[in-house]
Amino acid sequence: MSDVADASLAYEGVKRIEWADRSMPVLRQIRDRFEVDLPLSGLRVAACMHVTTETAGLIRTLQAGGASVALAASNPLSTQDDVAAALVHEYGAQVFARAGTDREGYYRHIHQALETGPDLVLDDGCDLVNTLHTERVDLLGTVRGGCEQTTTGVIRLHQMAREGALRFPMVAVNDTDTKHMFDNRYGTGQSTLDGIVRATNTLLAGKTIVIAGFGYCGRGLAERARGLGARVVVTEIDPVKALDAALQGYTVLPMSEAAPVGDVFITVTGNRDVITGEHLAVMKSGAILANSGHFDVEIDVRALADLAVAVHPGVRPQADEYILADGRRLVLLAEGRLVNLAAAEGHPAAVMDMSFADQALTCAWLAEAAPTLAPAVHEVPKDIDTEVARLKLASMSIAIDALTPDQEEYLHSWRLGTT
Structure with missing residues (x-):
């Protein structure tokens, strides 16, 4: 059955x-x-x-x-x-x-x-x-x-x-x-941007893309967005990951400072309320909101609906446009669900x-x-x-080296050192 x-x-x-x-x-x-x-x-x-x-x-x-x-x-x-x-x-x-x-x-x-x-x-x-x-x-x-x-x-x-x-x-x-090293980094990195492009047909080169979360998914996204010519901003709560992003050359900001400058926002944190009404209230008109975290709780969709005076569902496949009281337009992809699977093929x-x-x-x-x-x-x-x-x-027809017996012995002995 x-x-x-x-x-x-x-x-x-x-x-x-x-x-x-x-x-x-x-x-x-x-x-x-x-x-x-x-x-x-x-x-x-x-x-x-x-x-x-x-x-x-x-x-x-x-x-x-x-x-x-x-x-x-x-x-x-x-x-x-x-x-x-x-x-x-x-x-x-x-x-x-x-x-x-x-x-x-x-x-x-x-x-x-x-x-x-x-x-x-x-x-x-x-x-x-x-x-x-x-x-x-x-x-x-x-x-x-x-x-x-x-x-x-x-x-x-x-x-x-x-x-x-x-x-x-x-x-x-x-x-x-x-x-996680390959699925999260290379899979999410490629498929998320694929979903955003399919849903919006936007040019990513020259855009400011804000990526919330710099785990393996966030790293993969940042690498690919930069490769497509975007300016990348990372938001994080973990000091070590934030430092990693900074040393890789990305701009690191709290979301409150990133919200007014971003053109595209992508959440990949696994947590809720990453983008809230406070952030939505200061975003540029035309900003695109996408989530590649597992559940539809990272972007506060209810707050977005409350801010809107009109909603244009399906302006493109998997893209809904929210019109705010001051005339700004925010575009939510895939209802805040996984954009790489809803708007693309994963x-x-x-x-x-x-x-x-x-x-x-x-x-x-x-x-x-x-x-x-x-x-x-x-x-x-x-x-x-x-x-x-x-x-x-x-x-992939790729061969790698194998350890020699002497190398194996060296790695497993504490007695061997400088000769």
């Missing part, structure tokens, strides 16, 4: 899934391995993730490993209805996702995925895990463990663990190098190849290791991270 918008879209979905798959050689190699080893044989997996062509590659890999998979959407605006249809009608997964569904539909789909009684869970923002711990505690006894792939979700999981609320082990896939498949390879291998590891793990937030084993990087390099 599934809930998708239109079964007739399945053929188009298959074509796009196969296109993405060509850029995911690491995941293909793991899928081939899983078909032989069946590390997930007989297990039920419930996932709450963006329903995109790249995610389809992960779902197919888990199925190849012997799992049955139920997938709910982690964002109503990122759901690709043709992919959802293809996963159900061509690949045999259960999918509960419709593009543009409301909040009630969003949580109904999460509940439907959980009704399958999962052994393992995959989450993107912690909403599925949160629902398990608050509304479906009856299912907790069968869940062995799970993976979380976003910064926001990992933050929420650590909070649960500190309060003693987390009931099963969760692995912070987001924190492994081959995920990260390139070549980036998600590594992130989803981490997910697949971690699921296989969890299937065996979960009984030995405490109900806490765990790191991805280092050998999984290294294996994914090795496979990716091989797919």
Whole structure:
């Protein structure tokens, strides 16, 4: 039983899934391995993730490993209805996702995925895990463990663990190098600007782009915005990250000072109320507001609505124009949700190849290791991270050096020094 918008879209979905798959050689190699080893044989997996062509590659890999998979959407605006249809009608997964569904539909789909009684869970923002711990505690006894792939979700999981609320082990896939270093930096950096350009057709060269947050996502955005000729301003609450931004040549300001000078604002903090009514009140007419943090709480959309005397929805796809009392116009993209997935197609498949390879291998590891793990937030084993990087390099025909026996001895001995 599934809930998708239109079964007739399945053929188009298959074509796009196969296109993405060509850029995911690491995941293909793991899928081939899983078909032989069946590390997930007989297990039920419930996932709450963006329903995109790249995610389809992960779902197919888990199925190849012997799992049955139920997938709910982690964002109503990122759901690709043709992919959802293809996963159900061509690949045999259960999918509960419709593009543009409301909040009630969003949580109904999460509940439907959980009704399958999962052994393992995959989450993107912690909403599925949160629902398990608050509304479906009856299912907790069968869940062995799970993976979380976003910064926001990992933050929420650590909070649960500190309060003693987390009931099963969760692995912070987001924190492994081959995920956050590449997915967050190169994926978010490219796909966010892609979404902004698609939604507005604006020229970024010569613009002042304000980036709130200088973690891996913010760094990637700053690098690419500067490469396109923009002047980049960074806002931060962390002194170390702010110093890093300053030493890389970016202007660092508090948001109160950045608000009047910015042309484009991008939030990537994982926190709420980053851009508030106070900031909106002093922005230039024509300023563009975009969010690439996980949830739609970084830009205070309610404050924007309260300031507006008129709203022109859909002036362009995923762009709403708010007219303020003094005649200024502010443009909000993707309703304040993830602009890279709502207004574009999310990260390139070549980036998600590594992130989803981490997910697949971690699921296989969890299937065996979960009984030995405490109900806490765990790191991805280092050998999984290294294996994914090795496979990716091989797919790019890149060779690297290996340590000699003497070098190995030197690195592992405290007795050797200057000779």
